[in-house]
Amino acid sequence: EDKVVQSPLSLVVHEGDTVTLNCSYEVTNFRSLLWYKQEKKAPTFLFMLTSSGIEKKSGRLSSILDKKELFSILNITATQTGDSAVYLCAVDSGGSNYKLTFGKGTLLTVNP
Amino acid sequence: NAGVTQTPKFQVLKTGQSMTLQCAQDMNHEYMSWYRQDPGMGLRLIHYSVGAGITDQGEVPNGYNVSRSTTEDFPLRLLSAAPSQTSVYFCASRGPDRRSYGYTFGSGTRLTVV
Numbered sequence: 001e002d003k004v005v006q007s008p009l010s011l012v013v014h015e016g017d018t019v020t021l022n023c024s025y026e027v028t029n030f031r032s033l034l035w036y037k038q039e040k041k042a043p044t045f046l047f048m049l050t051s052s053g054i055e056k057k058s059g060r061l062s063s064i065l066d067k068k069e070l071f072s073i074l075n076i077t078a079t080q081t082g083d084s085a086v087y088l089c090a091v092d093s094g095g096s097n098y099k100l101t102f103g104k105g106t107l108l109t110v111n112p
Numbered sequence: 113n114a115g116v117t118q119t120p121k122f123q124v125l126k127t128g129q130s131m132t133l134q135c136a137q138d139m140n141h142e143y144m145s146w147y148r149q150d151p152g153m154g155l156r157l158i159h160y161s162v163g164a165g166i167t168d169q170g171e172v173p174n175g176y177n178v179s180r181s182t183t184e185d186f187p188l189r190l191l192s193a194a195p196s197q198t199s200v201y202f203c204a205s206r207g208p209d210r211r212s213y214g215y216t217f218g219s220g221t222r223l224t225v226v
Contacts, residue, residue, distance in 0.1 A: 004154075034214050034215075036214075041219050041220060042202060042217035042218060042219050042220055043155075043202070043217050044217075045214040045215070045216075048214050088154065088155070090155075099157055099160070099170065100145075100155075100157070100215065102147075102154040102155040102156070103154055104152060104153065104154040105154060
């Protein structure tokens, strides 16, 4: 059974801190790993990672994948209160069903 | 605006009632899916469709039916609602190129079964 584990489950930081969110996975047929941000409503797409060692960046957010060790990290530098959200990691395990297996998410709270 | 539209946003049902959650997308995406999100459980796949006329079960299909008569619409039917189906439901779609940026989610339907 495919499995995605995120850690920590929750995290409280102060504005300006840097945070690292973790995602490890065990899937039968890895195709890609995706990160989403969820604030009260629908998840919004952040990154898709398919190749090991290649960092994806968007402003203060960055992510990297290690396919050998089966994990990914999401870094947020100089955190702001607007970064408060649940961050979801999901793995596309390939095949014709386009199935995404999600982790339980990390709840990030950024205090002023 | 292009995207995935879900209706209703909120719904309260009595145990045993049936209802249909609507999902429509205007991006000509072949793949559509339904997820439910429960506290501490992440998102779990209920049913999915890879094109009009083709549907299949996901991880938690019991108590739900789907159909896909058009590319645009993918309704989710609750046949006889149970309190265990209290959840937030998300519809998602994706284009055929799996190297594309990812899935687009609807804004969700919060369902309470009493």
